[in-house]
Amino acid sequence: MYNLDIVTIVVIAANLIISFKGFQDYSFRSKYLFNIAGIERGEQWRFFTSGFLHADQRHLFFNMLTLFFFSGAVVRELGDIKFLIIYLVSLLGGNFLSYLFHKDEYHYSALGASGAVSGIIYSGILLDPGMTIYFVPGYVFGIGYLIYSFYGMKKLNDNIGHDAHFGGAVAGFILTLIYNFDVVYTNTVTAIGLLAAIIVLFILMRFTGNR
Incomplete structure (x- = not known):
């Protein structure tokens, strides 16, 4: 059920190699993590490179394990290239949102593949609503992931880009809707549920603040 394809293996390998380099080399990690002051200096690469660094081994393991569980559905339904595009665009989209939220906080820093992994989670659930992770429905995992993110944003004390x-x-x-809009008709309840969860948490962020 959880067969790894070559693209997923490459993505996981890149995260492992770069993250472990960051664990051992603080200057390397500082140069490539997401940092508002660095971006304002013109270091735009941080939008991309921060997505391959992690706060610690537990953070890395959790993200890669989650990617392992959900990547198969996306690759199976959309193929390797579209999976990779969703992964990378979600990574950049997540960091761009972080930039919008924190652009006036020059000391703000964050790191992690969480944005990319979240994109794959939601894509996987939308494409395969019946998927389960150790008997837990995939949609429960996905909505729980967003709720965890919301409370993580309120704390902001772990350097993880919630x-x-x-x-x-x-x-x-x-992106999943763009690639396969038919899921709106075949998986209508799931699509509406995921969209509702996104809208509700967005409203909560707007009215309670992102910190």
Whole structure:
């Protein structure tokens, strides 16, 4: 059920190699993590490179395990190339949302593949609503992931880009509809449920603040 294809293996390998380099080399990690002051200096690469760094081994393991569970549905339904596009666009979309939320906080830093993984989670659920993760329905996992992100945004004390979770989920949801709009008709309840979860959490963020 959870067969890995070559593209997923490459993505996971890249995260492992770059993250472990960051664990061992603080200057490397500082140069490539998401940082508002660095971006304002013109270091736009941080939007991309921060998505391959992680706060610690537990953070890395959780993200890669989640990617492992959900990537198969996306690859199976859309193919390797579209899976990779969703992954990368969700990564960038998540970090762009973080930039919009924190652009006036020059000391704000974050890292992690959470935005990209969120995009794959929502894409996978939309394409295969019946999927389960150890008997837990995939949609429960996905909505729980967004709720976790919302409360993580309120804490902001672990250097993990929690608002990137939300931005990545939105990007993954929209791209999946672009690639396969038929899911609106075949998986209507799931599509409406995921969209409702996104809208509710967006409203909560707007009215309670993102911190």
